[in-house]
Amino acid sequence: MVATDGPHIVRLGVEDAAAGLVLSTEAHWNQTEEDWRIFLRDGVVLGIHDGARLVATAALLPYSGNNAWISMVLVTASHRRRGLATRLVDACLEAARKDRLTCWLDATPDGARVYGPLGFTPTSQLRRLKLLKSTSGSAQAPSAATLDALRARDRRATGLDRTALLSAFAQRPGSRIVTANGAIALVRDGRAACHIGPLFADHTAVALTLVDAIARSQDGPLLLDAVASQAAFLDGLTASGWTIERPFQRMRLGPATAMAEEMPFAVAGPEFG
Incomplete structure (x- = not known):
């Protein structure tokens, strides 16, 4: 894909993963090269180069039911305020319109003010939480769960078939799917911190118990993207030492295409939904 004016927009390939990682690391995001x-x-990942250097990106990740997630909107510091992000997002939206996809994204407060005029409407809110140092040892490690169990619960909560995404997460070294008392979660390594999510449970208490068990069995910092409407879950996390880093506004462009049967406690991440 090539723009008619300004810097060329190109579609990136798997060989560009390392260059993308440079951009997300500069922004202090938690993605790995595997992400x-x-x-x-x-x-579909679109990018802009300055010479051989990748300086801006945006991604469109399709899911089932004519849905897609827009994310990885990144511009290196030296090239900001030139409209590169806007051009890349517009190109992603053009690609989505051709395939009649409903687009979703999780925006920062500044981003929400940009995406609103493009037609995106708010749906729900997230809170990114961090636990700097987990307490080790005293809690029993959570039991292992299957990918099929996680996939089924994820489909109930999102209305989407995300088998490919969850399978890719689960197959990585260091990833695990864990369960306790009916709660289930995916735990995976990130660049700077381990990430918990998605996380599903029938009750707040069992969700908190599972998070506590994960934290006590895991070394190093942890991240979790909680659904803001799960207020008791958020209160329980902050009471146990988690701190809220930032909010995200979930937004949608296009008709609702998926019906959710339950509300998750934590999502796979703002970049994945």
Whole structure:
């Protein structure tokens, strides 16, 4: 794909994963090179170069039922305020319109003010939480769960078939799917912190118990993207030492296409939904 004016927009390939990682690391995001490969392999990632250097990206990751997630909108510091992000998002939206996809994204407060005039409407809110140092040892490690169990619960909560995404997460070294008292969660390594999510449970208490068990069995910092409407869950996390880093506004462009049967406690991440 090439723009008619300004810097060329090109579609990136899997060989660009390392260059993408440079951009997300500069922004202090938690993605790994493996995360970039998911977008590059299963989605559409558009980029702008300055010479040989990748300076801006945006991604469109399709899901089932004519849905897609827009994310990885990144511009290196030296090239900001030139309209590069806007051009890349517009190109993603053009690609989505051709395939009649409903687009979703999780925006920062500043981003929400940009996406609103483009026609995106708010749906729900997230809170990114961090636990700097987990307490080790005293809690029993959570039991292992199957990918099929996680996939089924994820489909109930999102209305989407995300088998490819969850399978890619689960197959990585260091990833695990865990369960306790009916709660189930995916735990995977990130660039700077381990990420918990998605997380599903029938009750707040069992969701908190599972998070506590994960934290006590895991070394290093942890991240979790909680659904803001799960207020008791958020209160329980902050009471146990988690701190809220930032909010995200979930937004949708296009008709609702998926019916959710339950509300998750935590999502796979603002870049994945």
